[in-house]
Amino acid sequence: MEGTATAPRRKGPRTGPRGRVAGAEALAAVDGATARLPKRRDLLIEHLHALQDRFGCLRAGHLVALAERLRLAPVEVFEVATFYHHFEVLEDAAAAPAPVTLRVCESLPCAMAGAHELMAALRAAPPAAGVRVVSAPCIGACHRAPACALGHELVERATPDSVAAAVANGPPALPDPPGLDSYLARGGYAALRRARADEKGARDTILAALEAGVLRGLGGAGFPAARKWRLVMAQPGPRHLVVNADEGEPGTFKDRYCLEKEPHRMLEGMLVAAHAIEAEACWIYLRDEYPHLRRMLEREIAALAAAGLADVPIHLRRGAGAYICGEETALLESLEGRRGYPRHKPPFPGEAGLFGRPTLIHNVETLWLIPEILAEPEAAARHASMGRRGRQGVRFFSVSGRVREPGEKLAPAGVSARELIEEFSGGMLPGHRFAAYLPGGASGGILPASLGDLPLDFGTLDAEGCFVGSGAVVVLSDQDDPVEAVRNLVGFFRDESCGQCTPCRVGTAKAARLLDAPAWDRALLKELAAAMADGSICGLGQAAMNPVLSLLRHFPEAVP
């Protein structure tokens, strides 16, 4: 056993160290696994990844040793390690986990495509010895459902046979995104070069273009980008630029699409923003479910530095399987090496963000759109003019569910769900009739097909109690049970609540129990929803009951 003896009980004053003591063997193991990492507190999660990757779990003795090396209290290391789903903390004497973990996504789009049946089949007949099969939330492959992750590598359109083949031969390779040379050959980084060359006017030109292009934050809230930049610029430096690449909303896979299609568009948008706000560093927080993109970004960030295009440090950080870290202040906590507990706002990140400094946070897609908006003088107005029904701009919609061609659709703001299905997604699957849709992933509510002509954009669905958020449109047919869909969504929020505040922690668990009753207590559900909306710290708890409220309002005949 590696140096984790619990201090014996004694009478009288303490003479030795408190609690567990790091043993020499554990210290050596930690030093070996984390040798490449500086011993800094904000890098705690990177250290934990190094240990988890090396040993397949986090041994208690190693955590005590890590605490000593990082000069932290062991409890701080334990509370961070136990917060994130991708870390597995075990006592030193506990049996080692199975060498291979297969994560089967059971969030709504995958559940509709047979994930529960796949799970049952894989559990009944595991693909190989030494493979354990566990349930997981959305892994960003909702358009190729059902999806699994072997370790963290994606296996899409999974069947028992394809999973067995992936276990035997390794997961199927995903296409390699275009690199720096290819982007440069197509005129890439011209916007950044222009911004850097125009010493006096760059900021004003860029801000004017963002305003003319009506660029809004596409991570979910839709806050006007230029206004956010001005707020950050009004604060004294040093400032930071943070990229939110932690998408985890069931039905959302647009950050993945942007980074697979043209990663340097996002990196250019990021460097333009960093230049404009005079950021001293850029931080990319990438969800752990996209290891192929992590490898690509490591390579392309190095290429940028080698080409002399990165004039600020670019730090790539790895999430650890916590949906809540997509919330911007939880993300900042995670970047600082803590649990992803959302902060109270104000102060907003633009005033006091990463390490207490003014911080501009943007979603991948928001930054990805910037080079095009800055491409030429008319580009911004052209971008704005592309909306429908009086709305402005284009954006990605992640379309999944019962359509012929699910996938990422670049479509005008204000497009309707019916148009997304018919015009952009090849229509409904044969034998399926459009019955309902989620306009904005798990938290955006559910609408019936009779409201399928509403414009999808920020603010347009408020009157129906819904929102478009990150643009995850999940299409349900007459063969789907909306009650089961709601149970699935509320179960997701119960599992992903960070637990910091009682209305959300207790409320999501209670709601999930209430939804299992043969007859729903409508009054109690509404009362619970109001208490959670009023009392929760962040958007997760505030919106977690949206699917329930939608069902009560728009599908009364379906409610048990």
Ligand SMILES: Cc1cc2nc3c(=O)[nH]c(=O)nc-3n(C[C@H](O)[C@H](O)[C@H](O)COP(=O)(O)O)c2cc1C
């Ligand atoms: C529960 C919750 C989860 C969120 N998840 C994400 C996410 O995965 N990606 C994202 O960009 N924004 C997410 N957001 C929104 C962020 O808090 C923030 O508004 C966004 O990163 C700002 O970038 P933008 O201005 O480009 O939209 C989430 C918000 C909440 C309340």
Ligand code: SF4
């Ligand atoms: S609302 Fe939920 S997710 Fe947000 S801080 Fe409270 S417990 Fe955490």
Ligand code: FES
């Ligand atoms: S990958 Fe399964 S719901 Fe997104």
